[in-house]
Amino acid sequence: MELQFLGTGAGMPSKLRNTSAVVLNLSAEGEGYWLFDCGEATQHQILHTSLKPRKIAKIFITHLHGDHIFGLPGLIGSRSFLGGDEPLDIYGPLGLREWLETTLRITQTHLNYTLRIHEIEEGVIFEDENFRVITQSLRHVIPCYGYRVEQKPLLGKLLIDKAVGAGVPKGPLLKRLKDGEDVTLDDGRVVLSKEVTGAPQEGFTVAILGDTSYCDSAVELASGADILVHEATFDLETGNLAKEYGHSTIGDAASVANEARVEALIANHISARFMPSDIAKLKVQGETIFPTLHIAEDFARFEWKDGEMIRLED
Numbered sequence: 001m002e003l004q005f006l007g008t009g010a011g012m013p014s015k016l017r018n019t020s021a022v023v024l025n026l027s028a029e030g031e032g033y034w035l036f037d038c039g040e041a042t043q044h045q046i047l048h049t050s051l052k053p054r055k056i057a058k059i060f061i062t063h064l065h066g067d068h069i070f071g072l073p074g075l076i077g078s079r080s081f082l083g084g085d086e087p088l089d090i091y092g093p094l095g096l097r098e099w100l101e102t103t104l105r106i107t108q109t110h111l112n113y114t115l116r117i118h119e120i121e122e123g124v125i126f127e128d129e130n131f132r133v134i135t136q137s138l139r140h141v142i143p144c145y146g147y148r149v150e151q152k153p154l155l156g157k158l159l160i161d162k163a164v165g166a167g168v169p170k171g172p173l174l175k176r177l178k179d180g181e182d183v184t185l186d187d188g189r190v191v192l193s194k195e196v197t198g199a200p201q202e203g204f205t206v207a208i209l210g211d212t213s214y215c216d217s218a219v220e221l222a223s224g225a226d227i228l229v230h231e232a233t234f235d236l237e238t239g240n241l242a243k244e245y246g247h248s249t250i251g252d253a254a255s256v257a258n259e260a261r262v263e264a265l266i267a268n269h270i271s272a273r274f275m276p277s278d279i280a281k282l283k284v285q286g287e288t289i290f291p292t293l294h295i296a297e298d299f300a301r302f303e304w305k306d307g308e309m310i311r312l313e314d
Contacts, residue, residue, distance in 0.1 A: 062210025151203025
């Protein structure tokens, strides 16, 4: 699993940070790309990466402020132009359907794929055999949601020596055992998958929150997560502005991470008031509360592998 940030700014695009968008790359898990928020010019940001818009399978919108949705119509249209023909599911608050369908209708944007819009409420909004997505309301100036993505437990590793010792020949039968199937050998003996595979492995959990003041639901969504993505629009000195506009300080983000006992925190949605020279101070403020803190910049990439988060170099 990999996270790639396309926009890490707050409110308006700046020369250093575009508006909100982050891709949860689940290609290795067979799920394609899941995009969280789609601020203005998100598709332009994608042009500077190796990401392919046609591989975007799901889009999750936290709320309907422009810096989180104004890139949607263009991206949806381009996905069609670029050969995307698989259905696209978009999840978001009440009002998303009206805005998006009206925009596409008035602009006469034609899509070569099925667009499925899901207006969400709190609870489980998506589940298949591999993943579950849970959402809760946050505390912002308009309805806003956070998303918790849970990977279900993975099948245990195949113990090849044990399988071969049980008489299983090399080839497709080994794969079936690895995939959790029991197999029957030519001599009629049945080899059980559980007898030649290791214990199931824990999946990962990522919590990606929209704009919010500090709130209990943020802590609940992030509880025990491997990675928490939390906005940090303001520093500790401008906490009064954070409360006024329904946002968080770097201290609020770190407090949520600390109380939720997550493994790692990635702060984003950084105000344009903070220049590159200010980021070190911002990071120190957060690290005094939660040490495993990263502040994302546009195009930053983070990989979760073998129970550890790694910041990737370009």
